[in-house]
Amino acid sequence: MPTIVYHLSWEDVNALGTTAETVPGILSAMTVFSVTHRSSQTGARCGFLTLPHAPEPIPTPVFMPVGTRGTVKAMTQEEVWELGFRLILGNTYHLYLRPGHELVRQAGGLHTFIAWDGAMLTDSGGFQVFSLEELRKITEEGVKFKSHLDGTEHFFSPERSIEVQYALGADILMAFDECPPYPCTEEATRAATERTHRWLERCKTYHDAQGTAQLLFGIAQGGTYEGLRAESAQFVASMDTPGIAVGGVSVGEPPDMMQAAVGWSLPHLPPHKPRYLMGVGTPRDILDAVAQGIDMFDCVLPTRLGRNGTLYTTRGRLNIKGSRYTDDFGPVDPNCPCRVCRRYSAAYIRHLYKCDEILASRLATYHNLAHYAQLMQGIREAIAADRYEEFRRQTLAGYEELADAASITAGAE
Numbered sequence: 277m278p279t280i281v282y283h284l285s286w287e288d289v290n291a292l293g294t295t296a297e298t299v300p301g302i303l304s305a306m307t308v309f310s311v312t313h314r315s316s317q318t319g320a321r322c323g324f325l326t327l328p329h330a331p332e333p334i335p336t337p338v339f340m341p342v343g344t345r346g347t348v349k350a351m352t353q354e355e356v357w358e359l360g361f362r363l364i365l366g367n368t369y370h371l372y373l374r375p376g377h378e379l380v381r382q383a384g385g386l387h388t389f390i391a392w393d394g395a396m397l398t399d400s401g402g403f404q405v406f407s408l409e410e411l412r413k414i415t416e417e418g419v420k421f422k423s424h425l426d427g428t429e430h431f432f433s434p435e436r437s438i439e440v441q442y443a444l445g446a447d448i449l450m451a452f453d454e455c456p457p458y459p460c461t462e463e464a465t466r467a468a469t470e471r472t473h474r475w476l477e478r479c480k481t482y483h484d485a486q487g488t489a490q491l492l493f494g495i496a497q498g499g500t501y502e503g504l505r506a507e508s509a510q511f512v513a514s515m516d517t518p519g520i521a522v523g524g525v526s527v528g529e530p531p532d533m534m535q536a537a538v539g540w541s542l543p544h545l546p547p548h549k550p551r552y553l554m555g556v557g558t559p560r561d562i563l564d565a566v567a568q569g570i571d572m573f574d575c576v577l578p579t580r581l582g583r584n585g586t587l588y589t590t591r592g593r594l595n596i597k598g599s600r601y602t603d604d605f606g607p608v609d610p611n612c613p614c615r616v617c618r619r620y621s622a623a624y625i626r627h628l629y630k631c632d633e634i635l636a637s638r639l640a641t642y643h644n645l646a647h648y649a650q651l652m653q654g655i656r657e658a659i660a661a662d663r664y665e666e667f668r669r670q671t672l673a674g675y676e677e678l679a680d681a682a683s684i685t686a687g688a689e
């Protein structure tokens with residue numbers, strides 16, 4: 277089926293009448309996701325994701341920078357845009373507490389509030405409220421939790437999470453799920469997975485009744501258990517959401533276990549829908565998960581590590597604070613065309629870190645996001661040219677070049 281590509285703003289959608297009857301028609305006309313190429317040697321595929329706030333279809337596989345509190349830390353929205361990103365994340369839990377979802381609604385939604393011209397995805401808040409171990413109480417109805425800011429009591433249910441996400445106004449909403457920790461017994465993982473399924477049904481019922489054009493993605497769980505991963509993927513696929521996430525990864529499990537969880541889930545997901553691996557990951561994790569057939573990623577690593585002085589390069593990760601960069605007047609990555617590498621030396625960036633200058637975080641974050649943007653572009657081009665496996669091998673071999681990268685990554689990755 278040919279992809280019909282056009283851009284709809286919420287205003288356009290509203291003008292068309294966002295009732296439960298008309299919305300499915302609008303969405304099918306928009307063709308949310310289309311696959312244009314499939315790798316012949318791996319499960320990798322590339323294509324386009326069409327979202328109401330994206331000015332043009334977003335090429336996949338795509339990496340989404342994380343804007344937890346309505347900002348991709350240390351970057352302006354113009355810089356994120358300039359790097360080619362058109363889809364970023366907002367965090368429901370944090371934005372609900374500050375500045376409050378009603379204020380964001382009053383501002384005209386998150387896109388308007390933060391002045392972002394692209395598309396957005398919001399998580400459900402589930403991951404954060406479940407992380408508040410001391411401060412939360414889980415029941416079948418939802419989760420009662422205390423704000424980490426001031427101790428005030430709040431309650432999130434599947435319906436409440438969707439309602440808050442409506443106020444934030446993202447293009448993609450995530451279902452409220454229970455993410456089991458790692459490690460976790462099979463019994464406890466099953467309980468969390470089955471609750472996630474019941475909560476997805478409630479999210480979907482609530483969302484369908486509202487009839488908005490926002491896309492609700494279901495989340496498959498199942499922890500580190502093959503049977504549960506398969507069961508969960510099958511259940512979430514049966515709910516017919518426009519996209520599906522593989523959740524419960526990147527919670528401390530080893531990379532092999534993460535890839536295994538993906539491998540157990542994907543065969544049960546419909547091939548024509550976008551697949552989102554939540555919270556992943558390192559360039560290596562992304563290269564391996566793309567090979568399995570994942571289309572969407574988000575991770576705090578390029579921004580968080582950038583602020584700490586860890587830079588991703590085509591030769592591996594490096595710690596710019598290291599003494600070897602004291603008089604390195606070349607760019608951080610000679611192979612990187614970003615404007616930081618074209619202009620500033622490794623020695624200068626190291627100096628900024630040593631002096632705790634704000635500019636250090638800005639330059640490192642910009643470069644790291646540029647590295648991720650280039651990685652994703654390389655991935656897409658390689659899939660389209662059907663040389664993905666070769667690209668993956670060469671890119672991974674390149675990452676081994678720096679000696680200190682090996683020592684940094686030994687524990688962390």
Ligand SMILES: [Zn+2]
Binds near residue numbers: 612617618
């Ligand atoms: Zn660069």
